[in-house]
Amino acid sequence: MYHLLLSAPREYHIIMENPFFLFVHSLLRYGVLLLVAWAGIVHLRGYLLQRPILNGDRALAIAAMVVCHIQLVIGLILYISNFEIYKNMNGEVGRFWKMEHLGTMVIAIILVTVGRMMSKRAKEERIKQRHIAIFYLIALVLILWAIPWPYTAIGHGRGWL
Secondary structure, X not given: OHHHHHOOOHHHHOOOOOHHHHXXXXXXHHHHHHHHHHHHHHHHHHHHHOOOOOHHHHHHHHHHHHHHHHHHHHHHHHHHHOHHHHHOOOHHHHHHHHHHXXXXXXXXXXXXXXXXXXXXXXXXXXXXXXXXXXHHHHXXXXXXXXXXXXXXXXXXXXXXX
């Protein structure tokens, strides 16, 4: 896959040349990762130790969900504004951007939202924490997998921001 990126036409490398949205989207990924991981771990710890949910824990879960939705909106703006370039992509690079990255991130954000909503509707504290811990940590794994990290073939040359 590494050779595909290096031999790809120039437009693949400038796919997201909207500097503001690209920077915000790239920077916000660290906020998403931090908040989703933190909320998932805090609620897993609360579940395992059978502790009640504190207001800060609840606020953390909500903040993680909000940041995920903001990230999704920015990602969709980038996708729509560069749709012609995406449409012309083929092979592994095209599959990654058109299906794997977009689809996995949408699924991960749906999991975060469902986890938060199920937690909100649950009656018992342990069940509330279990829902957030499970859904957020599964979403975290999906997000980590779908990010085009600089050390991967797809993310090669993209940088950490």
